[in-house]
Amino acid sequence: MLKVLGVGGSPRQGGNSDILLKHILKGAGSAGATTEEVHLRDYQFQSCIGCEKCRKAEQCIGLQDDMQLIYPKIIEAKGLALISPTHNYNVTALMKAFIDRLYCFYNFSNDRPRRWSSRLAGQGRKAIVASIGEQPDEESGTGFTLDAMRLPIEALDYELIGELPVLGIFDRQAIKEQQQLLEKAEQLGNQLASQLERT
Numbered sequence: 083m084l085k086v087l088g089v090g091g092s093p094r095q096g097g098n099s100d101i102l103l104k105h106i107l108k109g110a111g112s113a114g115a116t117t118e119e120v121h122l123r124d125y126q127f128q129s130c131i132g133c134e135k136c137r138k139a140e141q142c143i144g145l146q147d148d149m150q151l152i153y154p155k156i157i158e159a160k161g162l163a164l165i166s167p168t169h170n171y172n173v174t175a176l177m178k179a180f181i182d183r184l185y186c187f188y189n190f191s192n193d194r195p196r197r198w199s200s201r202l203a204g205q206g207r208k209a210i211v212a213s214i215g216e217q218p219d220e221e222s223g224t225g226f227t228l229d230a231m232r233l234p235i236e237a238l239d240y241e242l243i244g245e246l247p248v249l250g251i252f253d254r255q256a257i258k259e260q261q262q263l264l265e266k267a268e269q270l271g272n273q274l275a276s277q278l279e280r281t
């Protein structure tokens with residue numbers, strides 16, 4: 083089964099990230115994948131508290147919140163699309179909290195500094211990341227947004243298939259007028275699903 087999970091980090095319902103995510107998943111669907119959308123704002127969860135209980139338990143047991151509903155979706159879907167608007171040159175607090183909660187997927191050694199590996203490694207996982215922001219150029223506006231998603235998911239051994247920085251979009255749903263961009267998002271989703279191995 084080919085599955086792509088789309089995770090949206092915008093606090094604004096029906097905004098640009100939601101529209102972008104829909105198009106990415108439409109593209110993934112056209113390549114034969116089953117898709118699912120998760121909007122982090124719909125889930126009550128907090129950021130990682132560093133309790134380290136996951137080291138022994140090999141799962142997050144320290145926080146019993148709505149991340150427990152999202153973990154099985156992450157494990158099941160070999161394709162992952164992360165979308166975040168830029169908030170202050172970075173991902174939103176929601177997306178950052180989500181990424182920090184992926185800490186439970188690491189194995190750590192006991193020496194210092196700890197060596198680590200990902201429990202999601204070697205499973206053919208692939209991902210795309212997309213950002214959306216108001217400022218017209220990457221340097222002044224997007225800042226760390228794409229890096230903040232790409233680096234942690236690559237560390238978890240997702241292969242990055244592509245990334246999409248969307249610039250110069252502020253008003254809610256303004257992205258709807260950018261047909262070429264939405265087509266690009268669909269293509270990226272299609273590429274992601276096409277490169278997943280059927281299991």
Ligand SMILES: Cc1cc2nc3c(=O)[nH]c(=O)nc-3n(C[C@H](O)[C@H](O)[C@H](O)COP(=O)(O)O)c2cc1C
Pocket residue numbers: 092093094096097098099100167168169170171172214215216217218222223224251252253254255
């Ligand atoms: C708190 C906040 C901080 C923002 N910071 C930036 C920024 O640093 N750079 C930028 O280009 N846009 C910034 N924006 C604009 C949003 O990224 C932009 O409006 C985006 O289209 C929102 O996407 P959404 O509709 O999916 O929420 C910020 C918006 C908010 C609400």
